[in-house]
Amino acid sequence: MANESDCVNENPASAPFNSERIQDVVLDHVLDNVSLFMGGGSSAERITLLMDSLQELSEKIALGAMANRVHLSDLPTFNGKISADTNQTVNDDQLYETRFRIVEQRGDNPKPIRDEVLSKAQAIESYGKEFVESYWGSLGERCPNSVTTGDRTLWFSIVRYPVNDQSMAQGNDVNSKKSYRAPSLR
Template identity: 50%
Template sequence: MASENHDDDVQENNAPFTTEHLRNLVIDHVIDNPKLFLIEGQGQVLQLMNVLESLEKMALKIATEAIANRHNLSPLPTFNSIISADPEQDVNDSTRYEMRYRMVEQINDEAPFKDDVMTQAEAEKEYGAEFVQAYWGQLGEKCPNTVQTGDRTIWFSVVRYPIMDQSATQQVSDNEAPRYRAPSQR
């Protein structure tokens, strides 16, 4: 697990279900079921790598949806309310949620000047996969997290964000709609 590589990283030690642990579960599953995943002959290594990558993507997708719909993340302020961090707050809520990556930046005691909520793809495109892994963790296992450099403070958290219906989601992805902005940023 990641905590074995970073003994001084306390936040990772508090999150036993990390991205690396999920990756290890996928590898263990493939190793335990070789007849399902390995082909005979040439190309066996490439096939194994493709299977592992595909299963890892599927496992991450399932894990992030489960986390967003069953675990307490951070609350997300909106213009007139708050998207609750508690999935059990409204037992009649049939909305599906996804996990989003939130970054808030502030200088000294001033109001935050940046408050972005992004999908994983948007965060990776903007900052890079290594940055996402370092400050959020793909499953949000490093959150909440804070970094301070000089007079600037950056907070990293993961939030629940309602999923639009499939047709709206396709339309948004086709049009590259702008990301969420906090009410203070509009």
């Protein structure tokens, strides 16, 4: 019985995209848009800008949540436990982000002539917001997708891409102990 109890009480590393990460994303968003949240403009104009801002924030959170797996609980059994996700590396604390991928092929050649992986901001900057919405979708909901014109085919998909951010790693060392912030204090 002691072995069964030990097996159930293992504490894997926490998922990199958790409630603390969401708090950080919200705080960064408010700081980036402080003039919007602090006032200015007419009521209708301000509400429209606020809604656009919150839509942008919700998309950022959704893209982050999609790219990072959720740590589900394992199911205890008589002999041990059944993993909630058989492909999951339990102690993987790598943070991932959703990237927008475009692959271009010509004719019957299976080797692509172009293969780009872009952040959403880079995709919008390179191709325009309407193009991103039409072929990828704001959250990648149109993927996988392809368009063929003559002998040229463009393939659209979203991929999970590891975030290599030195400042985030340094910030985690300095702020390793997070404190709870009440909603009214955020």
